[in-house]
Each structure stands twice: as structure tokens, then as C-alpha cells.
Amino acid sequence: MSKPTLKSVAKALGVSTATISNAFNRPDQLSVALREKILTACATLGYDGPNKAAQSLRKGSSGIVAVILSDSLEYMVSDPVASQFLQGVARELERQQKHLLLFSGNSTNLDTITDFVDGFICYGAPRNLALIEQLRHCKKRVLTVDFDLPGRPSVNIDNEQAAYDSAMAVLKPDDIVAVLGLRLIDAPDSQPVGSAPMWDNQSSVSHRRLDGYQRAMEALGLTLGTDYLWHTPESNQEYAAKAAKAVLNQVPQPSVLLCMSDLIALSAMRVALQLGIRIPEQLRVVGFDGIEETLRYHPTLTSVWQFSDRKGEAAARAFQSGVDSCQLLPYELRLGESS
Amino acid sequence: MSKPTLKSVAKALGVSTATISNAFNRPDQLSVALREKILTACATLGYDGPNKAAQSLRKGSSGIVAVILSDSLEYMVSDPVASQFLQGVARELERQQKHLLLFSGNSTNLDTITDFVDGFICYGAPRNLALIEQLRHCKKRVLTVDFDLPGRPSVNIDNEQAAYDSAMAVLKPDDIVAVLGLRLIDAPDSQPVGSAPMWDNQSSVSHRRLDGYQRAMEALGLTLGTDYLWHTPESNQEYAAKAAKAVLNQVPQPSVLLCMSDLIALSAMRVALQLGIRIPEQLRVVGFDGIEETLRYHPTLTSVWQFSDRKGEAAARAFQSGVDSCQLLPYELRLGESS
DNA sequence: GCTATCATCTTAATGCATTAAGATATATGA
DNA sequence: TCATATATCTTAATGCATTAAGATGATAGC
Numbered sequence: 001m002s003k004p005t006l007k008s009v010a011k012a013l014g015v016s017t018a019t020i021s022n023a024f025n026r027p028d029q030l031s032v033a034l035r036e037k038i039l040t041a042c043a044t045l046g047y048d049g050p051n052k053a054a055q056s057l058r059k060g061s062s063g064i065v066a067v068i069l070s071d072s073l074e075y076m077v078s079d080p081v082a083s084q085f086l087q088g089v090a091r092e093l094e095r096q097q098k099h100l101l102l103f104s105g106n107s108t109n110l111d112t113i114t115d116f117v118d119g120f121i122c123y124g125a126p127r128n129l130a131l132i133e134q135l136r137h138c139k140k141r142v143l144t145v146d147f148d149l150p151g152r153p154s155v156n157i158d159n160e161q162a163a164y165d166s167a168m169a170v171l172k173p174d175d176i177v178a179v180l181g182l183r184l185i186d187a188p189d190s191q192p193v194g195s196a197p198m199w200d201n202q203s204s205v206s207h208r209r210l211d212g213y214q215r216a217m218e219a220l221g222l223t224l225g226t227d228y229l230w231h232t233p234e235s236n237q238e239y240a241a242k243a244a245k246a247v248l249n250q251v252p253q254p255s256v257l258l259c260m261s262d263l264i265a266l267s268a269m270r271v272a273l274q275l276g277i278r279i280p281e282q283l284r285v286v287g288f289d290g291i292e293e294t295l296r297y298h299p300t301l302t303s304v305w306q307f308s309d310r311k312g313e314a315a316a317r318a319f320q321s322g323v324d325s326c327q328l329l330p331y332e333l334r335l336g337e338s339s
Numbered sequence: 340m341s342k343p344t345l346k347s348v349a350k351a352l353g354v355s356t357a358t359i360s361n362a363f364n365r366p367d368q369l370s371v372a373l374r375e376k377i378l379t380a381c382a383t384l385g386y387d388g389p390n391k392a393a394q395s396l397r398k399g400s401s402g403i404v405a406v407i408l409s410d411s412l413e414y415m416v417s418d419p420v421a422s423q424f425l426q427g428v429a430r431e432l433e434r435q436q437k438h439l440l441l442f443s444g445n446s447t448n449l450d451t452i453t454d455f456v457d458g459f460i461c462y463g464a465p466r467n468l469a470l471i472e473q474l475r476h477c478k479k480r481v482l483t484v485d486f487d488l489p490g491r492p493s494v495n496i497d498n499e500q501a502a503y504d505s506a507m508a509v510l511k512p513d514d515i516v517a518v519l520g521l522r523l524i525d526a527p528d529s530q531p532v533g534s535a536p537m538w539d540n541q542s543s544v545s546h547r548r549l550d551g552y553q554r555a556m557e558a559l560g561l562t563l564g565t566d567y568l569w570h571t572p573e574s575n576q577e578y579a580a581k582a583a584k585a586v587l588n589q590v591p592q593p594s595v596l597l598c599m600s601d602l603i604a605l606s607a608m609r610v611a612l613q614l615g616i617r618i619p620e621q622l623r624v625v626g627f628d629g630i631e632e633t634l635r636y637h638p639t640l641t642s643v644w645q646f647s648d649r650k651g652e653a654a655a656r657a658f659q660s661g662v663d664s665c666q667l668l669p670y671e672l673r674l675g676e677s678s
Numbered sequence: 679g680c681t682a683t684c685a686t687c688t689t690a691a692t693g694c695a696t697t698a699a700g701a702t703a704t705a706t707g708a
Numbered sequence: 709t710c711a712t713a714t715a716t717c718t719t720a721a722t723g724c725a726t727t728a729a730g731a732t733g734a735t736a737g738c
Contacts, residue, residue, distance in 0.1 A: 003478065006725055016688045021726060030686065052454035053396045054724035058693055062392070064440075064455065077416045077425070086416070090443070099452055101403075102441050104429070112402065113438055115391035115694095116455060139342065345695055355718045360696060369716065393694035397723055454724095 004047035013041055024049055056116070065093060065319060066101040066117045068131065070124030071234070079235060080291045081261065081308050085123060085145070088312020096320055110134040121145065121315050125204055143319045145311065146205050154326045155315045159205045162304040162331045163212025166286050167258055170302060170339045171220050178228040178247040179213055180268060181235065181260030182206050190242040193229045206260045209288060213258045228254060232264060240267035248275055248283075255283060262287035262294050265301050269338065284339040290332070299337030306331045343386035352380055363388055395455070404432060404658060405440040405456045407470065409463030410573070418574060419630045420600070420647050424462060424484070427651020435659055449473040460484065460654050464543055482658045484650065485544050493665045494654045498544045501643045501670045502551025505625050506597055509641060509678045510559050517567040517586040518552055519607060520574065520599030521545050529581040532568045545599045548627060552597045567593060571603065579606035587614055587622075594622060601626035601633050604640055608677065623678040629671070638676030645670045 002008075010017040015038070022029040023038040042048070056062035067089055069076040076082040086102075093100050101117060103110075105126035111134070119141030126132055135142050135149060144154040171177070182193055183206040210229075217224060227250055230243035240259075244267060247254060257272075259265035265287030269279060277283050279299050287294065290305025311329055318327055341347075349356045354377070361368040362377040381387070395401035406428055408415040415421040425441075432439050440456060442449075444465035450473070458480030465471055474481050474488060483493040510516070521532055522545040549568075556563060566589055569582035579598075583606060586593060596611075598604035604626030608618060616622050618638050626633065629644025650668055657666055 005723085017725075018689080018727075019687060022687090025726080034686085048450055050726085051396075051724050052451070053392060053401070054454075054693090055726080056455075057390075057392045057396055057695090057724080058726045060693080062455065063451065072429075077422050083416050094446075097451070100441060102439060104433075107433075111387055112391070112436070115393075116395070116401065116403065344693085356695075357697075357719080358717060361717090364696080373716085389696085390694050393723090394696080396694080396725090397696045399723080 004045045009047050061118050064099045064117045066103045066120045068103045068122040070105040071127050072106050081289045084308035085312040088309035089316045092313040092316035145315050153324045157306050157329050157331045159208035160212040163209035164216045165333050166304050167213045167216030175256045176252050176254045177256045178254035179258045180230050180243050181232045181264040184231045190232045190239045192227045235261040235263040237267050240264040244268035244271040257285045259287050262289045262291045302336040302339040304331050343384045348386050400457050403438045403456045405442050405459045407442045407461040409444040411445050420628045423647035424651040427648035428655045431652040431655035484654050492663045496645050496668050496670045498547035499551040502548035503555045504672050505643050506552045506555030514595045515591050515593045516595045517593035518597045519569050519582050520571045520603040523570045529571045529578045531566045574600040574602040576606050579603040583607035583610040596624045598626050601628045601630045641675045641678040643670050
């Protein structure tokens with residue numbers, strides 16, 4: 001005996017397939033008695049409802065939402081900001097009774113899964129540029145987070161303004177400023193951005209934040225020295241430490257470190273302490289993101305809290321809603337002992 | 340104009356649908372010239388290959404493999420052992436050109452996705468017992484890791500033997516032994532297992548490891564005191580610290596701590612040092628898993644390395660192979676400064 | 679008693695593709 | 709030259725279900 005299908009069940013009961021389908025999908029379309037009968041029959045026959053793949057083919061939607069992570073799964077999962085975001089998405093999707101398909105931004109090909117999903121929530125610009133092209137032309141719903149795709153809805157915070165706010169809260173007129181963690185393309189190690197920068201053409205959040213930092217500096221008549229702006233390939237301990245070490249050994253020594261993430265800021269503070277630099281007396285540090293770990297660390301970090309989990313929820317909701325607007329979420333500047 | 344389909348493309352070119360299908364799936368079934376023509380026509384028409392959902396329906400396989408995590412996504416992602424495993428699975432699946440669908444062990448219902456996937460790789464016993472029942476009767480391929488399901492293939496290490504080995508390498512005839520991290524069901528906080536234990540009926544790895552620890556103790560004529568065996572709900576800092584504190588304050592004080600994970604062991608060592616207990620002079624500690632963090636910590640930990648990433652790869656390979664055997668992977672006992 | 683309405687069920691078209699088996703035409707070998 | 713093999717393409721059955729529109733009989737209203 002082969003697997004039971006709508007058809008086989010219908011035949012077994014001597015009713016039409018439409019009726020069986022209705023028994024599962026539109027109970028008001030048939031009598032209660034018959035429905036009961038059908039349902040019990042299904043149970044004994046081992047039929048557990050309409051095949052979802054066929055359903056998806058017919059209805060044109062599967063209930064699966066793909067989340068495209070900018071980098072590899074492994075990296076994303078280890079980054080507290082990203083995994084918070086993921087948790088938020090997962091939570092909201094669960095509410096909607098939908099499913100989450102994780103997709104790496106390193107992948108080359110979207111259309112292995114496009115047909116299975118209702119659309120894509122794209123978190124950050126995918127590492128693989130080909131993916132961006134594919135997302136542009138994708139026929140399914142696409143919502144971006146932390147980066148923009150022309151004509152697509154997005155969820156973000158005002159990175160420029162937030163960076164400006166945090167810098168303004170910390171900077172003084174005679175500061176020497178360094179910025180850590182600008183994200184360049186195809187630069188595999190930490191390095192100074194230099195005078196001929198390989199600008200990231202994807203308008204990543206780090207560039208928006210840099211804009212904000214620089215606006216604040218201009219407001220105070222400060223300039224950013226060439227070797228005081230560093231790229232890091234990822235927000236991790238080692239890359240950040242390398243950049244921090246280099247920058248803190250510059251002459252003159254920076255008095256303020258504006259960082260693109262809390263992880264980078266934490267790492268930089270550790271380096272500073274190792275170098276015997278006192279925080280905040282000799283060096284003030286500003287982070288970005290707002291992660292729990294900064295609360296347990298001393299000195300606590302001045303940072304922009306963007307509540308990534310809520311961002312995840314908002315993204316999943318916006319995806320579901322079908323609205324095509326670009327949503328800006330609130331952020332919160334929290335002053336810590338580091339400034 | 341609606342979306343192009345196999346049919347519409349066929350009509351546009353004046354050939355049969357079979358030919359179009361063959362152009363994509365079986366190039367040897369048609370002339371090179373026609374194939375070229377079809378492919379370019381598809382490009383201009385905006386048809387990018389057969390719909391995968393329909394394909395999956397027809398072929399009966401989708402190329403998507405679901406990984407069921409024992410706990411919530413959030414927890415799994417924060418546990419280095421689990422996320423290592425995940426990385427391994429992701430890596431191997433990528434090689435196979437398959438896709439990874441992450442599924443939480445807290446979920447209640449499998450059949451929302453069953454029809455979309457080729458099967459399940461189940462990592463640890465799902466928190467939600469209903470899932471286990473569903474996996475038992477699941478018609479798709481199911482492979483388990485770190486726990487067993489009758490009649491299903493599995494990938495694991497010999498937890499009992501590994502635990503035995505590590506304990507034998509550390510224990511001395513007059514030791515006072517404590518065991519930390521047995522996993523009970525439905526016990527939400529750290530607690531002594533006590534004399535009337537709520538045994539975990541799922542043959543979790545922690546029980547196998549306990550078996551090994553106890554076999555080693557018996558071999559040396561040692562017994563495990565009632566309050567020297569503690570449950571923790573998860574392998575995290577707080578739960579572990581609570582258990583460790585309690586156990587280390589027992590009289591007589593334990594001289595050996597056999598832990599169910601490295602995370603627990605690390606946490607226990609921190610507690611011990613805080614209590615002024617010297618390691619390994621006054622207390623020897625044994626972990627389980629083998630995680631990078633233990634290498635950076637001093638004293639380094641004696642532990643069983645089970646190489647979770649390789650386990651992930653092995654699982655994905657075994658899943659793909661279709662073989663129904665229960666595979667035991669090698670482990671490695673590494674002695675550290677903690678013993 | 680007759681028609682309009684309603685509840686209940688069926689028919690049949692449809693979604694998008696795969697694939698075994700059949701149909702042509704062309705090339706091959708003796 | 710004729711029969712056979714080969715290359716190339718088509719037919720039609722199939723996978724599993726949804727859903728608008730039609731059929732049937734029962735109920736209600738007048």
C-alpha cells in the first residue's frame with residue numbers, strides 16, 4: 001500500500017477530493033458529521049493532512065521565510081547582535097506559524113530555494129555580491145535589514161543620526177579621534193583605510209555610521225587623520241584588537257575611539273587597559289549596537305542600543321504585512337563609564 | 340504577462356514540455372543546437388529553470404534537510420558544542436548542494452515542514468517529547484545524533500566508554516567524587532539528583548556519561564554520595580556555578596569533579612578558584628566535549644574531545660548516504676593541567 | 679403548492695513539472 | 709536497397725492538492 005493521498009482517502013470514503021480538502025481547509029463547507037467521519041478515517045488510514053508541497057504549489061505560498069545572513073552561518077551565530085536579531089525573527093515567525101530557513105550570504109545561488117519560500121529577509125548586505133543581483137530581480141517578496149535595495153521595503157535604524165548623537169555626547173573640541181571597524185569589501189584583514197579607500201559600494205551600516213561620526217566631528221572642528229580610520233573584516237576579538245593596537249600606538253595618541261560595534265569597543269578597551277591607558281581619563285570609548293556583555297564589563301560602555309531582537313521581530317512583521325515602506329526603528333543612546 | 344512556466348516556454352518555442360524539461364535535466368536527450376536555443380530563449384523570457392516546488396512534488400525530494408535542535412535556537416546558537424556541530428552540518432550540506440532548515444526542539448509540530456524536506460537530522464533529544472513521537476512515525480529519513488531512536492540510523496560517540504576513560508585517567512583510590520551536569524527532564528533549575536532521581540527516560544548523553552563515570556568509580560572501589568550528583572538544566576555559566584558551589588561546600592569536600600561538559604567544568608573551576616581551592620592540588624576537574632575556550636583558560640582542562648564539527652559533517656554524510664547503521668565516531672582524551 | 683434559498687456535495691480546471699513509452703527521421707551496415 | 713539502429717522529439721500519464729462553478733435535495737416563505 002502506497003502513501004495515502006487526498007485522492008486515495010476520497011476514494012476510500014466514496015466522496016470527492018474537494019470534500020476531503022474542505023474537511024481540512026474549510027470546515028464550513030461540509031456537514032459536521034461528514035467532517036468527523038473523514039477526520040477519523042484519515043487517522044486510521046494514516047493520512048495526516050494535505051501534502052504541504054502540493055499545497056504550496058497550488059496556493060503559491062509555503063509559509064517558509066528565508067533569512068539571508070550577510071556572512072557565513074558560523075560567523076553570524078557567534079555574533080551576539082546577529083543572533084539576537086535571529087531570535088527576534090524566529091520568535092515573530094513562530095507567532096505567525098511560519099518557518100525559518102537560514103541562508104548564508106556566502107552562497108552563490110538563490111534559486112535553489114526561491115521556489116520553496118514566500119520570500120527573503122536579508123540581514124545586511126550579503127558577502128557574495130552575486131546574491132544582491134539575484135535579490136534585485138527576485139520575484140518573491142524581499143525585505144532588507146541594515147542595508148538598502150532600491151524599491152524594496154526595509155527595516156533599519158537611522159545609523160547616521162545615531163552615530164552623530166553618540167559622538168556629540170562624547171567629543172570635545174581638542175580631541176584626537178580614531179574610528180574602528182569600517183567595513184570594506186574584499187579586505188581580508190584589519191587595515192587602515194588609508195587615503196585611497198576601497199569604498200564599500202553597498203552602503204553598509206558602518207559607512208552610515210562613519211557619516212554620522214564625521215558630521216559630529218565637523219560640528220566640533222575636528223578632523224580624522226588618515227591612519228586613524230581602520231577597517232575590520234568582522235566584529236571579532238582578534239581583528240578588533242589588531243586595529244585597536246595599531247591606532248592606540250599612533251602619535252599623537254587618540255583620546256576618543258569611535259567604534260562600529262560594541263564587540264570592537266570591548267576589545268579595544270581590553271587592549272587599552274593592557275597598554276596602561278586609563279579609561280575614561282586618557283581615552284574615551286564609544287560603541288554601537290547595545291549588547292548584554294557590555295553591562296557586565298567595566299568600565300561599562302557608552303553605546304547606541306538598537307535592540308536587535310526587536311528589530312528581528314519588526315522585520316518579520318513587516319515582511320508579513322506586505323507593506324512596502326522603509327521603516328526606521330528607534331534607538332537609544334546610553335552613556336556608560338567609558339566616556 | 341504571467342510568470343513563464345515550462346509550458347509557456349514550450350509553447351513559445353513550439354516544442355513539447357518534455358523537451359524543455361530535458362534541456363535542463365537531461366542534456367543528452369536533445370540536440371545541442373536545440374538546447375542552446377531553448378536556454379537562450381529561457382533567458383530572454385525570464386524563465387530560470389523548472390519550479391523547484393513542482394519538481395520536489397514530482398521527484399519526491401527537495402534537497403532541503405531539516406536539523407532539529409534539542410532546545411531553542413537561541414540556546415543552541417550560544418552553546419559552542421552545538422554551534423560547532425551546526426557548522427559541520429552546514430559545511431557538508433553545502434558540499435552536497437543541499438539546504439539547511441533549522442528547527443527548534445521546542446516546536447510542537449513537525450508536519451508543517453515534513454513535506455518540504457528530504458528528512459531530519461535530529462541533534463539531541465528534542466525538548467518537546469511530542470516531537471520524538473512524531474519522529475518515530477515520520478515517513479521521511481530520520482537520523483539522530485547524540486541520542487537514539489529505535490530503528491533509526493545515528494551518529495554518536497561512545498559516551499560511556501569515553502567517560503570511563505577520562506575518569507580512569509584521573510581518579511585515585513581515596514577520592515571523593517562529585518558529578519556535575521546530569522540532565523533531568525522537567526527540572527528547571529540546578530539541583531541535586533537525590534536518592535529518588537527523576538531519571539531522564541531519553542537516554543541522553545549525560546546518562547551514558549554517568550554510566551561511564553560510575554563504572555570507573557566501581558573499578559576503583561569508589562561510590563558517589565547522594566548530594567554529590569547534580570542536575571543542570573543547561574550547560575551554562577549560572578546553572579553550573581550554582582551546582583559547583585553547592586557541591587564544593589559539601590563535607591567532605593570533593594577531590595574530583597567529573598563534569599558533563601567543558602562549559603560546566605570551566606564554570607566549576609572558576610567557582611573553585613573563588614573559594615580558594617587549588618587546582619589540581621586540592622581538586623581535579625574533568626570536562627567533556629573539547630571546546631577551544633578551554634585552551635585559552637588556565638589551568639587547561641582535562642577533557643574528552645569529540646570534535647563536534649566533524650560530527651556534524653559525519654551526520655550530514657550519513658544522512659545522504661542512506662545507510663541505516665549506527666555510527667560511532669572516534670574521540671580523544673586530552674589531559675590538561677586540571678588533573 | 680410553488681419558488682427562492684441554503685446547505686451540502688461533486689465536477690473539472692488548474693498549479694508546474696517529470697518520465698516512460700511511442701513516433702519520426704536519419705544514418706548505418708550488409 | 710532494405711532492415712536495423714540511433715538520435716531526436718512528442719504524447720500522455722502522473723505527483724498531490726485547491727477552488728470556482730455547478731448539481732442536488734431539503735427547507736423556508738408566501
